[in-house]
Every structure is written in structure tokens, then in C-alpha cells.
Amino acid sequence: MSNDALVAKLRDGLGKDAVLTDPDVTASYARDMMPLAPGGSPLAVVLPSDAEGVQAVVRACAEAKVPIVPRGAGSGLSGAANAIDGCVVLVLTKLDQVVEIDAGNRLAVVQPGVVNLDFRNAVEKHGLFYPPDPSSYDWCTIGGNLSTNAGGLCCVKYGVTTDSVLGLEVVLADGSLLKTGRRTVKGVAGYDLAKLFVGSEGTLGVITQATVALKPLPQAPATLVAGFTTTEAAGEAVARVVSEGLVPSLLEIMDAASIKASEAYLKTDIGAGSDCKALLLAQSDSGAEVARRELAALEQICTDCGSDMTYVTEDLAEGNMLLQARRVVLTALEHYGIWLTDDVCVPRTRIAELIAGCERISEEVGLRIAVVGHAGDGNMHPTIVYQPDSPEEFERAKTAFDAILEVGLSLGGTVTGEHGVGKIKREWLAKEIGPVGLRVHRQIKRALDPENLFNPGSMFSL
Known part of the structure; x- marks a missing residue:
């Protein structure tokens, strides 16, 4: 099938307005937020509105042997x-539909195009809580998550x-719809296929629906904030x-560079x-009392480890203001x-060593590097700042x-805690998991996508 024939078939199946081919328009869908990653020029951009449309796209591309790159909001x-x-x-x-909210069983069924924050707001009306909250939660989508x-x-x-995640619906390489997982709290029937597709970056199939567990609304x-005169003390x-x-x-x-950037930005x-x-x-x-006891214990630990400033507040607005200093770091660094933000996860006992390593690298390359991260799980985001008009920088x-x-x-540690491997860390994945791990990845890929049409070149190459 020629490219023109494929585009015509896609338009027949989805409608003319759902298939974009103008290069000026398709270019806006060609990249995510990572400037280092390679990118190309798509033949077309398609925007189906239901799972049947996704199946039609996959079948048409399979017939034409044209690769498919799934995409959400592009916040990756x-x-x-x-x-x-x-x-x-x-x-x-x-x-972009929240298909169902089952408050009695604390679960929801949601499509991939729903924005994370919109979904959280929807379930909150039922006294429920969807925990995953990436920093881009106000515009990233559940499918990308x-x-x-x-x-x-x-x-x-x-x-x-x-x-x-309890279960998924996924369009496979032949266009069939796989239903995985369950709606029950427990279940061990067969392989846990849902978990296989989570984190697979669109290389094994296209997720069209998810059943997710919810928590009671907290x-x-x-909020507690504690300042330290050394990163070693904070790490301790x-x-x-x-x-x-x-x-x-x-x-x-937050390290010193992040603190200064946030304070300047927030004035x-x-x-x-x-x-x-x-x-x-x-x-x-x-x-109430449980939170007070938890934060009192945290405050005592910080003081014992050398914090020279601690502050605790139960005022929600004040707590949100303090947390805003953390959330705005990337925006603040644009000044x-x-x-260019990295994503490494280390054992929690070695966070201070990672920050010290970033300080050394900053001196070596002569660029500002600010480090923020999720200290509770060791996932750090060192962010490198450079001038856009300087190829040398x-x-x-x-x-x-x-x-x-x-x-x-x-x-x-690991080379990615939550952003994924994508097209920027392929050699690092190979280094981390080794030849046997890479072989197993390739075997799974070939079993589910024998023609290598789903996001080829992401995570690893065949």
C-alpha cells in the first residue's frame, strides 16, 4: 500500500478532519519536551475518538507496514x-471520557486522553483520590502516565x-483488543499482563482504557519545611x-540552586x-492528631540531624504556598x-552523594545544575541550564x-525513576539491565509486535 493510499484509508475510517498531513501542523505533534531526543517527520497525525478508531488505524498501518507512534499531550x-x-x-x-466511577468499590474506568488533574477532580467529587500526580498533572494525560x-x-x-492499575484494554499489533486485569482487589489468574503494558512506552500496544484503584480522599x-546548611545533613x-x-x-x-531560583521567581x-x-x-x-504526631517526629529528626530552621503549619493555603516553591522550580530556572532535566533514582541513603556529584559536574562543565526531587523514594531531577543560542553550551x-x-x-541507582527510557536513554537501559535483560525485552517485543511497528526505536532497538 502506498503512502497516499494509506492516508486515504485512514480518512475513510476516521473522517477527513481526524487525519492531518500539513507539515506545519504535523510538526507540532512530532516531539515531546526532551530537547536531546531525536525526532523525525511523520507521514500523518491521526486523532481517533474511540477504541474502534484506534483499531482501524493499527490495522491500516499494519497492512501498509508503516510505524505507529502513540502520543498523549506531549508532556514527556x-x-x-x-x-x-x-x-x-x-x-x-x-x-477523553471518564467512563465510570464506582465509589462503592473505589475504582474508576478512564480513557487515555483524560487530563490527570481533571480525573483527580472528577473522583474527588465522590470523596475519592487518584494518587499519581506528576509535576505536569495539570496538562499531562492518563495514557501518557x-x-x-x-x-x-x-x-x-x-x-x-x-x-x-487494576486492568487495561490494549489494541495489539493485529488490531485486536486485549482486555487485561480485573475489577477485584485480589486476582492471580494468569500472567499480570496489565503491569507488562504499564511503562512500555507504546512499544507493545496502544492503551485505550484503564481500570484504576482509588483511595479515600485524604x-x-x-506541612513541614526544614532548612539545612549542608546537603549531607539533609540526606541524613x-x-x-x-x-x-x-x-x-x-x-x-531542594538544593541551594533550586531554592534561589524559586525565591527569585516567586519574589x-x-x-x-x-x-x-x-x-x-x-x-x-x-x-488532625496523627498528622501532628507524624510531623513532630519528622521535625525532631530534622533538628537532630542539624537543621537550623524548621517550620510547621496546618494552614492549607500556607502549606500550598510552601509547596509551590518546589513545583515552580523548572519554570523558575527558565529565567x-x-x-534540560534528568531523572535518576538512587537509594535514599545516597541522595546527598548524588547532589554532591551534580555539584562537581556543574563545576566541570561550567553550567548551572539545580537538583530537586522526591526524597521519600530517592527519585532526583537534576536540571541543567544552558543558553539556547549556544551550541557549545x-x-x-x-x-x-x-x-x-x-x-x-x-x-x-537507576537511570530513570519516572520519566522513562524513550529515545534518549536507550544505551543506558542496556548498560543497566545487561545483555540477558535486553534479550528478554527483545523477545517480548517480537512476540507482541513481530513487525516492529509500535514506536520502533523507543527504549531499545531490535
Whole structure:
């Protein structure tokens, strides 16, 4: 089948307005938010509105042997949604329905194009809570969260996306619709296929619906902020929190560069002080006396580990203001240039060593590197800032990006905690999982996508 014939068939199946071929338009769907990842020019961009439309696209592309790159809102940071030359970009944002909210069984059925924040707001009306909350939760979609196994600020207590998934519906390479998982709390019938597709970055199939578990709506959180004059002291506090069995609903860390950027952007003093090298932000959503006891224990740990500033508030607005300093870091860094954010996860006892490694790399490459992260689970986001009009600085930023991954692995960590491998960390995946792990990945890929048409070149190459 020729390219023209494929486009005509797609338009026949989806309608003319759902198939875009103007290069100026398709270019806007060709990349996600990761500047280092390679990208190509798609043959077409398609926007089906239901699972049957997705099946029609997959079957047509299979007949024509044209690759498919699934895409959500494009908020990813690994290049996993980047087009390759001549592919069809399959945009899932029109599958945007919350199909069901079953409050009695604390679950919901949702399509992939639903925005994370919209979904959280919808279930909140039923007194329920969907925990995964990536930093881009106000515009990223559930499908993208599923495909990359996204995390967020609440992971320390509630886990990442896969921990909320009960079942999926997935369009396979032959266009058939696979239904995986269950609606029950327990179930061990057969392989856990739902978990296989979560985090697979669209390389094994196209997710068209998810059944997810919900939590009771938490109490309004109380908030603790603690400043430290050394990152080592902050790292010791995190290790103590873990070893003593405390599980706050949120535990975040900011280094000195992040603190200064946020304060400048928000035009406020968050109380860290000029000598502050690291800031811990914690919340407890356990409610009333339990939250007070949790934060009192956290505050004591911080003080014992050398914090020279602690502050606790039960005022929701004040807590949100303090947390805003963490959420705006990437936006704040844009004042200094373009940012390139990394994503490494290390054992929680080695967070301070990672931050120290980033400080060393910053000096070596001569670029600003700010580190923020989810201290509760060790997932750090070192962010490199460079000038957009300087190819030389861009090269140094790439050098720093890889050097940070090397440090993360050397500390017993992983090269991605929540952003995914995509097209930017393929060689690092191979280095981390080794030849046997890579062989098994390839065997699974060949079994489910024998023609290698689903997002080829993402995660690894065949």
C-alpha cells in the first residue's frame, strides 16, 4: 500500500478532519519536551475518538507496514512520543471520557486522553483520590502516565502509576483488543499482563482504557519545611525518616540552586536563609492528631540531624504556598536559560552523594545544575541550564546529562525513576539491565509486535 493510499484509508475510517498531513501542523505533534531526543517527520497525525478508531488505524498501518507512534499531550521528558520519519503519530487526546466511577468499590474506568488533574477532580467529587500526580498533572494525560509509569510528589506514600492499575484494554499489533486485569482487589489468574503494558512506552500496544484503584480522599495536609546548611545533613535526615518507619504523604528536597531560583521567581523568601544548602518539604495527610504526631517526629529528626530552621503549619493555603516553591522550580530556572532535566533514582541513603556529584559536574562543565526531587523514594531531577543560542553550551549540557546518569548508576541507582527510557536513554537501559535483560525485552517485543511497528526505536532497538 502506498503512502497516499494509506492516508486515504485512514480518512475513510476516521473522517477527513481526524487525519492531518500539513507539515506545519504535523510538526507540532512530532516531539515531546526532551530537547536531546531525536525526532523525525511523520507521514500523518491521526486523532481517533474511540477504541474502534484506534483499531482501524493499527490495522491500516499494519497492512501498509508503516510505524505507529502513540502520543498523549506531549508532556514527556524522554522522547518516547517523538515521531520517526514516515510514521503515523497516533494521538489519543480525543479518547477523553471518564467512563465510570464506582465509589462503592473505589475504582474508576478512564480513557487515555483524560487530563490527570481533571480525573483527580472528577473522583474527588465522590470523596475519592487518584494518587499519581506528576509535576505536569495539570496538562499531562492518563495514557501518557500509564505508558511511562509516571510518578509524582506523592509516591513516597502512594506509589507510582502501576500501583493504581487494576486492568487495561490494549489494541495489539493485529488490531485486536486485549482486555487485561480485573475489577477485584485480589486476582492471580494468569500472567499480570496489565503491569507488562504499564511503562512500555507504546512499544507493545496502544492503551485505550484503564481500570484504576482509588483511595479515600485524604485529610487536608499539614506541612513541614526544614532548612539545612549542608546537603549531607539533609540526606541524613531522609535516611532517618526511612529507617524509623515514617511514611509522610510527601517528602521533597531542594538544593541551594533550586531554592534561589524559586525565591527569585516567586519574589518571596521561603525562610531558608542565605546559608541554606538544602530544604526538605514534608506533608502528612493523615489528619488532625496523627498528622501532628507524624510531623513532630519528622521535625525532631530534622533538628537532630542539624537543621537550623524548621517550620510547621496546618494552614492549607500556607502549606500550598510552601509547596509551590518546589513545583515552580523548572519554570523558575527558565529565567537563566533553557533547562534540560534528568531523572535518576538512587537509594535514599545516597541522595546527598548524588547532589554532591551534580555539584562537581556543574563545576566541570561550567553550567548551572539545580537538583530537586522526591526524597521519600530517592527519585532526583537534576536540571541543567544552558543558553539556547549556544551550541557549545548545549554540547556541555549533553555531557552533564550523561555524567549524572553515570553517577546515579555508580550509587546503585537507576537511570530513570519516572520519566522513562524513550529515545534518549536507550544505551543506558542496556548498560543497566545487561545483555540477558535486553534479550528478554527483545523477545517480548517480537512476540507482541513481530513487525516492529509500535514506536520502533523507543527504549531499545531490535
